[in-house]
Amino acid sequence: MKTRHAATEPGPVFRIGLALLLFAITAGLALALLAEPVAPGVAGQVEAALGDSGAKNHVTAVLLNFRGYDTLLELAVLTSALVGVWALGVAPDIKETTPSPVLLGMNSVLIPLAPLFCAYLLWAGASRPGGAFQAGAVLAAAAVLYNISCRRPELRLPSAPLRPGIVIGLGVFIATGFGVMGGGRAFMEYPAGLAGGLILLIETAATLSIALILASLFVGGRPEGEP
Amino acid sequence: MNTGQALDLLLVLVLLWVAWAALSSRDLFRCIVLFIAFGLVLSMAWVRLGAPDVALAEAAIGAGLAGALLLATWARLPGKTEDSKLDAKGEDDED
Amino acid sequence: MSEWLAGAPWMMLAIMLPLSGALVAFLLPRHSALVGLGASLLTACAALVVMLQVAADGRQAYRLGGWPAPLGIELVADGLSVLMLAMTAVVGVAVSVYARVYLADSPDKVRRFWPLWLFLWAALNALFQAGDAFNLYVTLELMGLSAVALVALSGSGPALWGAMRYLLVSLLGSLSYLVGVALLYHAYGTLDLALLSERADGGLQLAVPLGAMIAGLLLKTGLFPFHVWLPPAHGSARAPVSALLSGLVVKASFYLLLRLWFTFTPEGQGVPLLLGSLGAAAIFWGSIQALRQKRLKLLVAYSTVAQLGYLFIAFPLAELEPALAWSGSVYLALSHAMAKGAMFLAAGSIMTQGGHDEIDELDRVVERMPLTLAAFALAGISLAGLPPSGGFVGKWMLLQAAMTQGSWFWALVIIVGGLLTATYVFRVLGFAFTKSPHEHERHDVPATMEWTALVLALGAVLLGFAAPWALPLLEGVLP
Amino acid sequence: MSSGILFACGGLGLLAIGIWALVLRAHLIRKVLAINVMGSGAFLLLVGAGSMGEAGVDPVPQAMVITGIVVAISATALALALVLRLANATGKPALPEDRERDLMDSEER
Numbered sequence: 001m002k003t004r005h006a007a008t009e010p011g012p013v014f015r016i017g018l019a020l021l022l023f024a025i026t027a028g029l030a031l032a033l034l035a036e037p038v039a040p041g042v043a044g045q046v047e048a049a050l051g052d053s054g055a056k057n058h059v060t061a062v063l064l065n066f067r068g069y070d071t072l073l074e075l076a077v078l079t080s081a082l083v084g085v086w087a088l089g090v091a092p093d094i095k096e097t098t099p100s101p102v103l104l105g106m107n108s109v110l111i112p113l114a115p116l117f118c119a120y121l122l123w124a125g126a127s128r129p130g131g132a133f134q135a136g137a138v139l140a141a142a143a144v145l146y147n148i149s150c151r152r153p154e155l156r157l158p159s160a161p162l163r164p165g166i167v168i169g170l171g172v173f174i175a176t177g178f179g180v181m182g183g184g185r186a187f188m189e190y191p192a193g194l195a196g197g198l199i200l201l202i203e204t205a206a207t208l209s210i211a212l213i214l215a216s217l218f219v220g221g222r223p224e225g226e227p
Numbered sequence: 228m229n230t231g232q233a234l235d236l237l238l239v240l241v242l243l244w245v246a247w248a249a250l251s252s253r254d255l256f257r258c259i260v261l262f263i264a265f266g267l268v269l270s271m272a273w274v275r276l277g278a279p280d281v282a283l284a285e286a287a288i289g290a291g292l293a294g295a296l297l298l299a300t301w302a303r304l305p306g307k308t309e310d311s312k313l314d315a316k317g318e319d320d321e322d
Numbered sequence: 323m324s325e326w327l328a329g330a331p332w333m334m335l336a337i338m339l340p341l342s343g344a345l346v347a348f349l350l351p352r353h354s355a356l357v358g359l360g361a362s363l364l365t366a367c368a369a370l371v372v373m374l375q376v377a378a379d380g381r382q383a384y385r386l387g388g389w390p391a392p393l394g395i396e397l398v399a400d401g402l403s404v405l406m407l408a409m410t411a412v413v414g415v416a417v418s419v420y421a422r423v424y425l426a427d428s429p430d431k432v433r434r435f436w437p438l439w440l441f442l443w444a445a446l447n448a449l450f451q452a453g454d455a456f457n458l459y460v461t462l463e464l465m466g467l468s469a470v471a472l473v474a475l476s477g478s479g480p481a482l483w484g485a486m487r488y489l490l491v492s493l494l495g496s497l498s499y500l501v502g503v504a505l506l507y508h509a510y511g512t513l514d515l516a517l518l519s520e521r522a523d524g525g526l527q528l529a530v531p532l533g534a535m536i537a538g539l540l541l542k543t544g545l546f547p548f549h550v551w552l553p554p555a556h557g558s559a560r561a562p563v564s565a566l567l568s569g570l571v572v573k574a575s576f577y578l579l580l581r582l583w584f585t586f587t588p589e590g591q592g593v594p595l596l597l598g599s600l601g602a603a604a605i606f607w608g609s610i611q612a613l614r615q616k617r618l619k620l621l622v623a624y625s626t627v628a629q630l631g632y633l634f635i636a637f638p639l640a641e642l643e644p645a646l647a648w649s650g651s652v653y654l655a656l657s658h659a660m661a662k663g664a665m666f667l668a669a670g671s672i673m674t675q676g677g678h679d680e681i682d683e684l685d686r687v688v689e690r691m692p693l694t695l696a697a698f699a700l701a702g703i704s705l706a707g708l709p710p711s712g713g714f715v716g717k718w719m720l721l722q723a724a725m726t727q728g729s730w731f732w733a734l735v736i737i738v739g740g741l742l743t744a745t746y747v748f749r750v751l752g753f754a755f756t757k758s759p760h761e762h763e764r765h766d767v768p769a770t771m772e773w774t775a776l777v778l779a780l781g782a783v784l785l786g787f788a789a790p791w792a793l794p795l796l797e798g799v800l801p
Numbered sequence: 802m803s804s805g806i807l808f809a810c811g812g813l814g815l816l817a818i819g820i821w822a823l824v825l826r827a828h829l830i831r832k833v834l835a836i837n838v839m840g841s842g843a844f845l846l847l848v849g850a851g852s853m854g855e856a857g858v859d860p861v862p863q864a865m866v867i868t869g870i871v872v873a874i875s876a877t878a879l880a881l882a883l884v885l886r887l888a889n890a891t892g893k894p895a896l897p898e899d900r901e902r903d904l905m906d907s908e909e910r
Contacts, residue, residue, distance in 0.1 A: 008901045008902045009902060009903060010824075010825060015825070018821065018824060018825070019821075022817045022820055022821060023817075025816075025817070025820075026813050026814070026816070026817045028526075028530050028533075029501065029505070029530060029534070029813050029816075029846075030810060030813055031526050031530065032505050032509070032526050032527055032529075032530035032531060033505065033508065033806070033809055033810070033813070033846070033850060034806075035509065035525070035526055035527045037508060037509050037510070037511065037853075038509055038510050038511070038521055038523065038527070039510050039511035039512065039521055040511045041507065041511045041512075041851060041859040041861060041862075042392050042393055042511065042512065042859070042861055043858070043859040043860065043861070045392060045393045046393065046859075046860055046861065049389070049393060057280070058860035059278075059280040059281075059860045059863050059864050059867070060280075061860070062860050062861055062863075062864035063864045063867060063868070065387060065389075066387065066389050066393050066394050067394065067395055067456075067457075067861070067864060068386070068387055069386040069387065069395045069457065070395065070456065070457055070460055070864075070865075070868055071868060073445075073448065073457070073460045073461060073464055074460055074868045074871050074872060076341055076344075076441060076444065076445075076464055077460065077463050077464045077467060077871070077872050077875050078871055078872075078874075078875045079344075079345070079348075079441075080344075080437075080438065080441040080464060080467050080468045080471065080875075081467050081471075081875035081876065081878055081879045082878075083344075083348055083434070083437045083438055083441070083468075083471065084438065084467060084468065084470065084471025084474070084879050084882075085471075085878060085879055085882040086434070087434035087438065087471055087474065087475055088471075088474055088477075088882050088883065088886055089477075089886060092303050092885060092889075121283070129279035129280045129282075129283055130280070130283065131280060131867075133284055133287075133288065133867060133870075133871055134280070134283040134284050134287050134288075137284070137287035137288045137291065137292055138287055140292060141287065141291050141292060141295070144292070144295050163348065163349050163351075164349060166348070167345045167348060167349050170341075170345055171342075171345055174338060174341065174342055174345075177338070178338075185388060186331070186384065186385055186386060186387065186388045187331060187334045187338070187384075187386055187387070188386055188387040188388075189387050189388030190387070210871075214288075214292050214874070217292075217296065217874075217875075217878035217882075218292070218295055218296055218299060218878075220299065220300070220303070220881075220882055220885065221882065226351075231804065232804055232807070235804040235807050235808070236807060239807055239808060239810075239811035239814075242811055242815070243811060243814045243815065243818065246815055246818050246819075246838045246841075247818055249834060249838070250818060250819070250821075250822035250826065250831065250834060250835055250838060251822070253905045255828065255830060255831070255905070258830075258831065258834060259830075259834075262834050262837070262838075265838070265841075266841075269841055269845075272808060272811075272845065273848070275804065275808075276804070276805065276808055276848050276849065276852055276858075277852065277858040278848055278858070278863045278866070280863060280867060281844075281848065281863050281866050281867055281870070284866075284867045284870050284871075285870060288870050288871065288874050289837075289841070289870050289873070289874070292874060293837065293873075293874055293877055296874075296877060296878055296881055297830065297833075297834070297877075297881065300830065300881040300882075300884060300885055301830065303885055304830075304885070304888050304894055305888055305889055305892060306892075456865050456868075460868065460872065463872045463875075463876065466876075467875060467876060467879055470879065470883075471879065474883060474886075479890050479891060482883060482886055482887045482890060483887055483891075483896055483897055485883060486829065486880070486883045486884070486887055486896065487896055489876070489879065489880055489883065490823070490832055490836065490880075493836050493876055493880075494820075494823065494836070494839075497836070497839050497840055497843055500843045500847075500869070501816065501843050501846060503847075504843060504846045504847040504850060504862075505846075505850070507847070507850075507851070507861075507862065508850035508851065508853070513861075
C-alpha cells in the first residue's frame with residue numbers, strides 16, 4: 001500500500017517548486033500591501049451618511065443600506081447553494097445513535113435560549129454588534145443541536161412551509177426594494193424616516209430564511225418526498 | 228512593542244499554526260476539530276481588529292455551522308464504523 | 323405608458339426579473355417550467371431594452387439605493403455590457419425553449435433545472451452590468467455555484483467529479499480575484515471601477531492586485547494550461563447546461579478580464595504576449611484533443627478550449643491595432659456563444675435520438691435528423707470562420723490586425739486554427755453520413771429541439787450581417 | 802493602530818498555507834478545508850489592510866467580510882454535499898486522478 005502511494009505522491013522537486021512559487025506570490029502581495037495608500041477608504045462618507053441610513057451600527061448601515069445590493073446577491077448565493085444541494089439528491093440518513101446525557105442536558109438549556117439570543121442579536125444589530133446573519137446562524141445552530149441530539153436523527157421539518165420559509169428572506173428583500181420605488185426613488189432607496197423599520201423588516205425575514213437554509217444545508221439534501 | 232501588539236503577534240502565530248495543523252494532520256477528524264478551533268481563534272482576531280460583528284459571524288457561521296457541516300459529512304462518508312463521534316463532538320456549534 | 327416603459331429601470335430589472343423568477347420557480351416546483359419560461363422571456367426583453375437604450379443614448383448608469391458611487395453601488399451598462407447582455411438573452415431563450423422539451427422525460431429534473439438556471443442568468447446579467455469590484459466578486463460566486471449545481475444535475479459519476487473539480491477551480495479563481503479587490507481597496511480607497519480607473523496610477527500597487535485578479539479569471543475562463551477542468555465539466559453535463567457553460571459562463575469571466583484590462587489599461591508588452599501565446603497554445607492543443615475524442619460532447623468541449631484561445635490572440639495584437647483586435651475578439655466571443663450553444667443543443671438531440679454520442683457510431687444520423695445536422699454544420703461554419711458567419715467577421719478583424727502590423731506568426735495561428743476547426747467539424751459530419759456496423763436504439767426527437775438548435779446556428783451565421791450595427795456600440799468602450 | 806499590518810500579513814500566510822494544502826492534499830474534505838483557510842486569509846487581508854491607516858476602523862471591509870463568510874459557507878455546503886455524493890458513488894472521497902494517492906485517512910494507514 002505504502003509503496004504504491006509513494007509512487008503517485010508529488011515528488012520533492014514539485015514540492016520545492018510549489019514552495020518557491022508560493023513564496024514569490026506572498027512576497028509580491030506583501031510588497032503591494034506595504035506600499036503607501038493613494039487614497040483613504042470610504043469610512044468618512046459612511047460616518048457622514050449614517051444618520052439617513054436607519055441604522056446606528058456602521059456595519060449594519062453598510063450591509064443593509066449603502067451596499068444592500070451586495071447583501072441581496074449574497075442571500076441569492078446562499079439560496080442557490082441550497083437549491084443546488086437539494087438538486088443533488090435526498091438527504092442521507094445518519095444511523096441512529098445514543099447521544100451522551102451531557103449533550104442532552106445541555107441542549108435542554110441551550111435550545112430554548114437560542115431564539116431569545118437570536119431575537120437579541122437581531123434587535124441589537126441596529127446599534128450594536130449583531131444582525132441578521134449572526135441571528136440566523138444561532139437559530140440554525142439550535143436546529144442542528146436538536147437534530148443531532150434527537151433519537152430520530154432526521155430533522156423532520158414539515159416540508160410544506162419549508163420552501164416559503166427559504167425564499168421569504170430574499171423575497172421580502174426584493175419586494176421592499178420595489179416597494180419603495182414610488183416618487184422618483186431608486187430600487188432599494190429607503191425613505192429616510194422609514195429606513196429603520198424597513199431594515200428591521202428585511203432583517204427579520206432574512207434571519208428566518210438564513211436559519212432555515214443553514215439548517216437545511218446541514219441536513220445535506222432535500223427532504224423525502226420533495227420534488 | 229507594547230503589550231497589545233505582543234498579544235496580536237501571538238494571536239497571528241497561533242492562527243497560522245492552527246491552520247497548518249488543521250491541514251496537515253493525518254487524522255481527518257482531528258483536522259476538522261482543529262479547523263473549528265481555527266475559526267474560534269480567528270474570531271478573537273476579529274475582536275482585536277475592532278470588528279465585533281465579523282467576530283460574531285465568524286464564530287457562529289465560520290466555526291460553528293461550518294464545523295457541524297464538516298463533522299456531519301465526515302460521519303456520513305462510506306467506510307465509517309463509529310458514527311457516534313459526530314454526537315460526541317457536536318457541541319462545537321453553540322456559539 | 324410608453325414613456326413610463328422607457329423610464330423604467332431596465333438595467334435593474336434585467337437582474338431582478340430572473341432572480342425573482344428563480345425564487346418563484348423554486349417556490350412552485352410543479353409550475354417551474356411555466357414560471358421559468360415566462361421569466362426567461364421577460365429577462366430577455368429587459369436585456370434587449372437596455373441594449374436599445376445604450377444604442378440610442380450611450381452609457382447608462384443606475385444608482386442602487388440612491389447612493390452615489392464610492393458609498394453605494396452603481397450599475398453601469400456600456401456597449402460591451404449590452405452586447406454581452408444580448409448574447410445571454412439570445413442563447414438563454416434558445417436554451418430555455420430547448421430545455422423545457424429536452425428535460426420533459428424527467429419532471430423532477432425540470433423542477434431543479436429552472437431555479438438554478440435563473441439564478442445563473444441573474445448572476446450573468448448582474449456581472450455584465452456591475453460597476454463595483456466587490457459586487458463583481460459576489461456575482462462571480464453566484465455564477466460559479468449555480469453553474470456547478472447545474473453540472474451536477476445530471477447525477478452521473480463523471481458529472482459529479484466534473485462538478486467537484488469545477489467548484490474547486492471556481493472558488494480558487496474567485497478567491498484570487500478577492501485578494502486583488504482587497505489590495506485595490508487598500509491602495510485606492512474605493513471599489514467603484516470608474517473611480518479606480520481615475521485613481522490607479524500604475525506601479526506595484528496596481529500591478530500586483532491586477533495580476534491576482536487576472537490570474538483568477540484566467541483560471542475561471544479555462545485558458546490553456548488552466549483548461550483541464552473544462553472538458554470534463556462541459557462534456558458531462560446535460561446538453562442545455564453544456565450549452566450555457568460553454569456559450570455563456572466562460573464568456574462572463576472573459577468579459578470581466580476585458581473590463582479590468584480596459585479600466586486599468588496596464589502598460590508593458592510581456593503580459594499581452596504571454597496571454598497571446600497561451601491562446602495560440604490553446605488553439606492547437608484544444609483542436610488536436612478535439613480531433614482525438616471519441617465522444618461528440620467531449621469533442622465540442624475541447625473545441626471550446628481551442629476557440630477560447632482565439633479570444634486571447636487580441637492581447638498582443640492590440641498593441642498597435644486596438645480597435646480592430648478588441649472588436650474582433652468581442653465579436654468572436656459573441657458568435658462562439660451562439661455557435662457553441664447550437665452545437666451542444668444539436669449534440670443533445672443526437673444523444674436523445676440514439677442514446678449515445680460515440681462519434682464513429684453516428685450511423686447515418688443525417689437521414690433521421692437533417693435539421694439537427696444542418697444546425698451542427700452551420701455552427702461549424704461559424705466556428706471555423708467561413709463567410710458570412712459571425713466567426714468570419716471576428717477572425718477577419720483579428721487577421722487584419724495581424725497583417726497590418728506584419729505579425730505573420732499570429733496570422734498563421736489564426737488561419738491554421740480555422741483549418742483545424744474545419745477538420746474536426748467535418749470528421750463529425752463524415753460519420754453522420756456513414757453507416758455504422760452496429761445496430762442502435764432509436765428514439766423520436768421533438769421537433770422543437772431540432773428547430774431551436776437550427777435557429778441558434780442560423781443566428782451564429784447571420785451574426786456576420788449584424789456587424790455594421792453591433793460594432794459601433796463598442797466605440798468609446800475600447801481603450 | 803499598527804496591528805492591522807500584522808493581521809494582514811497573517812492573512813497572506815494563511816493564503817499560502819491554503820494553496821499548499823489545496824494542491825498537495827488528495828482527500829476532498831481537506832481540499833475544502835484548504836479553500837476555507839484561504840478564504841479566511843483573504844478576509845483577514847481585507848480588514849487588516851483596512852485598519853492600517855489612522856482614520857480608525859473602516860466598516861466597509863467588515864461588511865464585505867460578513868458577505869464573504871456567508872458566501873464561503875454556501876460554497877462549503879455545496880462542496881461537502883458533492884463530496885458525499887462522489888464518495889458514495891465511487892467509494893473514495895477524491896478526484897479520479899487522486900484515487901490512488903494517500904488520502905491520509907485513518908483507515909488508509
